[in-house]
Amino acid sequence: MSSCRIALFAVSVILLSAPVFALGSTTASGSIAACAGCHADASDRLSHSVHGRPDKRAGDHPTCISCHGKNPHSSTLPARLESTRMCSSCHRNADRMRRYGVSSKAVSSYEQSFHGRMLLRFGKKRAAGCVDCHSKHSIFVPNNSSSSVGREHAVRTCAGCHRGAGQLFAASGTSHPRLKIDRTPLLRLEEEFFKLLTYATVVLLMLVIGLDLRRKVFCAQHSPNSGRVVGMLVALGFSSLTAGLVMAILRVAGAEWAWLSAAGSFAAAFAVYATGRERRIHKPDGSKLYHRFTFAQRAQHVCLALSFTVLVLTGMPLHYADIGWSHYLHLLFGGLDGARTAHRIAAVLMTITWIWHFLFLLYRWRIYGFSSSTWTMLPTRKDLWDFSRTIAYGLGLRSTPPEYDRFQFRQKFDYLAVYWGMPIMVFSGAVLWFEVFFGNRLPSIALDAAYIAHSDEAILAMLAIMIWHLYNTHLDPDHFPMSRAWLSGVLTESEMAREHPAEKARIDAKRD
Ligand code: HEC
Ligand code: HEC
Ligand code: HEC
Ligand code: HEC
Ligand code: HEC
Structure with a gap:
């Protein structure tokens, strides 16, 4: 009996291996x-x-x-990961693909897609690999009627994993975003728009900060509140921080070193500051206090700062999934899944804060008898003047800075940037959160448009905060290590005289 089995086994092995x-x-x-x-x-x-x-x-x-x-x-x-690597090994070969007129961007565009990042970078084995969409053996050009990703079958292919997927969702082009973007002028335009906006904003902000530092640190007439040594270290740290950001955006290696150097400079600045020898700021000057922010306003700011920080820490590692160390940020939230939950909670908190603030503005408007003077954040002609005078002062063409009012153009820019970014982030984020629901109902470019808007606007907002807000409220050698108004809600007399002289004069006139 058993010898019979062995013989059968031997025959089958030979039979099976013969063709091989x-x-x-x-x-x-x-x-x-x-x-x-x-x-x-x-x-x-x-x-x-x-x-x-x-x-x-x-x-x-x-x-x-x-x-x-x-x-x-x-x-x-071959399992999902292996078969995906297998397809990629041929399809990323540009010479081979060119011979058949096939785009070799199919692979890189998959790698940038949500599925690609999840499977290849984050090891999420449930996300689709090449074979899940294209099938293993019956692979066709997508516009062939037999293709599993063509018009006739794509809905069924996606719906296998995305319950309720319809025609528009399946045709969303999110499987290979780059291919879709390259072929859709509207999406390319959107990308170029954000690129231009980001570069223009960053250059402008850096210019204004550079001139401010020049005045505060390198001009003999002005001695920064935190001392000249702190000012120098801050200037050094700021230059490294900016260099690191630019390198990261251009994907030049070594941005980490620039950031380390920035962190080192700021730590050194703080150490010098902590010795207290040069510091003058925050020492009570025994004088009047000027009330600036109500408790509700401070609470709104804390909610915004908290949700923004969590959104950046959890979102950026997804955007920069190809940078290995960025994944460690997710450990703060217990891994990718925790980070995604935290991202959504923070998104809800930010949206609530946005609505809360809007209602707050309306309420204030009403209790002051619908006076337009409650809209203190709207830009005025004076802001334009202040801006040009600030530049002139920075260049040394004027001897004094402008007489700023209740809010400087700096703060208005900061605030309005949030109000420009908020609707973009909220709506694009909602589309990506409920991708099947919106994908089925909006035009087929909607999902890719939302991806571009969500990540590009996030980068712009992050840069604005890391460059502009960080400088104006923390690193400015007159405020270093931070202006405390966000906690206490008040400014001292000397702070008011320097930052908001026009408002101070108005308040003093009323008090007297
Ligand atoms: C003599 C017949 C025979 C030939 C020739 C043959 N196979 Fe198979 N193959 C089988 C049988 C029988 C099975 C097992 C069937 C099953 O599990 O459904 C099998 C299973 C497989 C499997 C599935 C293995 C698994 O883990 O499930 C693959 C893949 C495969 N063959 C590939 C090939 C390839 C490639 C060739 C040509 C190089 C080949 N076979 C030639 C008979 C053959
Ligand atoms: C050995 C190299 C090789 C491997 C491995 C390979 N392909 Fe291909 N693939 C090709 C070539 C060559 C073509 C062009 C076919 C032609 O037009 O003659 C092609 C064409 C295609 C097309 C049609 C593209 C178009 O627009 O014409 C798709 C889709 C495709 N492959 C998907 C896959 C998938 C999915 C896998 C993995 C399961 C895979 N390929 C594995 C070489 C390969
Ligand atoms: C989530 C489903 C999905 C996955 C995963 C996927 N594709 Fe595709 N692929 C599509 C769809 C849908 C199209 C049709 C074009 C489009 O909508 O972007 C397509 C188009 C293509 C094309 C034709 C490109 C062209 O020039 O039109 C190639 C080649 C291709 N895929 C290869 C791959 C390879 C290789 C992988 C894995 C690295 C892969 N695909 C992963 C869904 C997918
Ligand atoms: C482009 C890559 C590719 C080529 C070429 C290919 N296969 Fe496969 N095949 C796969 C993948 C990937 C799977 C496993 C898919 C899965 O896990 O469901 C598979 C599964 C199989 C299976 C498992 C049973 C089944 O059908 O589900 C058999 C048998 C098989 N292949 C035989 C063959 C034979 C015979 C050939 C040549 C005629 C061939 N394959 C060519 C990629 C390929
Ligand atoms: C093998 C299963 C599978 C297939 C097939 C599949 N997907 Fe997915 N897809 C996933 C998984 C898993 C996720 C991640 C879901 C999650 O964790 O929220 C995902 C996520 C997505 C997302 C990202 C949602 C977000 O949060 O931003 C989009 C868009 C998407 N898929 C589109 C498609 C389209 C279009 C197709 C069909 C061409 C398709 N998928 C086919 C498994 C699949």
């Missing part, structure tokens, strides 16, 4: 034939697929053994 031994010397189509006898179905599918076409150069198209190896029966079937 024969493969070594066969041509590509020959190797399909070698398997066809027993795997008629797979062979039939492969020969009728796009991969069954004739080679222009030997080995261009995959055969059974390109994907299953020389010993298909002794190895396990």
Whole structure:
């Protein structure tokens, strides 16, 4: 009995391995034939697929053994990650793809897609790999009616994992965003718009800060409140921080070192500051206090700061998924899943704060008898003048800074930037959160448009905060290490005289 079994086993092993031994010397189509006898179905599918076409150069198209190896029966079937790597190894080869007029960006665009990041960068095995969408053997050009990703079958393909997916969702182009963007002028325009806005904003902000530092640190007439040494260290740290940001955006290696150097400079500045020898700021000057922020306003600011920080810490590692160390930020939230939950909670908190603030503004407007003077954050002609005078002062063309009112143009810019960014982030974020719901109802470019808006606006907001807000409220050598108005709600007389002289004069006139 058992010898009979052994004999059967030996025969089957020989039978199974015979075609494989024969493969070594066969041509590509020959190797399909070698398997066809027993795997008629797979062979039939492969020969009728796009991969069954004739080679222009030997080995261009995959055969059974390109994907299953020389010993298909002794190895396990390729899992999602392996098969995705397998498809990618050919499809990222630009020369090979060019011979057949196929875009080699299919791979890089997949890698940038949500699925690609999840599977390849974050090891989420549930996310779709190439085979899940294109099928394993019956692969066709997408506009072929047999293609699993073409018009006829895409809905079923996506719906296998995304319950309720419809035609528009399936045609959203989110599987290969770059391919879709390159072929859709409107999306390219959106991308260019954000790029231009980001570069213009960053250059402008850096210019104003550079001039401010020049006046405060390097001009003999002005001695910064935190002392000249602190000022120098802050200037050094700010330059490194900016260099690091620019390097990160341009994806030049070494941004981490620039940031380390910035952190070192700020730490050194703080150490010098803490010795207290040079500091004058925050020492009670025994004088009047000027009330600036109510408790409600301070609470709104805390909610905004908290939600913003969490959103950046959890969102940026997704955007920069290819930068390995960025994943460690997720550890703060217990990994990717925790980070995604935190991102959504913070998003809700930010949206509530946005609405809360808007109602607060309306309420204030009402209790002051609908007076337009309650809208203190709206830009005025004076802000334009103040801006040009500030530049002139920074360049040394004027001897005094302008007489700022209740809010400087700096603060208005900060505030209005949030109000420009908020609707963009809230709406694009909602679309990405409920991707099937919105994907089915909005035009087919909506999901990619939301991805571009959400990540590009996030980068712009992060830069504005890290450059402008960080400088004006923390690193400015007159405020270092921070202005305390956000906690106490009050400014001292000397702070008011320096930052808001016009308002101070008005208040003093009323008090007297
Ligand atoms: C003599 C018949 C025969 C030939 C020739 C043959 N196979 Fe198979 N193959 C089988 C049988 C039988 C199975 C097991 C069937 C099953 O589990 O459905 C199998 C299973 C497989 C599997 C699935 C393995 C798994 O882990 O589930 C793959 C892949 C495979 N063959 C690939 C090939 C390739 C590639 C060739 C050509 C190089 C080939 N086979 C040639 C008979 C053959
Ligand atoms: C482009 C790569 C590729 C080529 C070429 C290819 N396969 Fe596959 N095949 C796969 C992948 C990937 C799987 C496993 C998919 C999965 O896990 O569901 C698979 C699964 C199989 C299976 C498992 C049973 C099944 O059908 O689900 C068999 C048998 C098989 N292939 C045989 C063949 C044969 C025979 C050929 C040549 C005619 C061939 N394959 C060519 C990628 C390929
Ligand atoms: C051995 C290299 C090789 C492997 C492996 C390979 N492909 Fe291909 N693929 C090609 C070539 C070459 C073409 C061009 C076919 C032609 O037009 O003759 C092609 C065409 C395609 C097309 C049609 C593109 C178009 O617009 O014409 C799709 C889709 C595709 N492959 C998907 C896949 C998937 C999914 C996998 C993995 C399961 C895979 N390929 C594995 C070489 C490969
Ligand atoms: C989530 C589903 C999905 C995944 C995963 C996926 N694709 Fe696609 N692929 C599509 C769809 C849908 C199209 C049709 C074009 C479009 O809508 O972007 C397409 C188009 C293509 C094309 C044709 C490109 C062109 O020039 O039109 C190639 C080649 C391709 N995919 C290869 C791959 C490879 C290789 C992988 C894995 C690295 C992969 N795809 C992963 C869904 C997917
Ligand atoms: C193998 C299963 C699978 C298939 C097939 C699949 N997806 Fe996905 N997809 C996932 C998983 C898993 C996620 C991550 C879901 C999550 O964790 O929220 C995802 C996420 C997405 C997202 C990102 C949502 C967000 O939060 O930003 C989009 C968009 C998407 N898929 C589109 C598609 C489209 C379009 C198709 C069809 C061409 C498709 N998917 C096919 C598994 C799949």
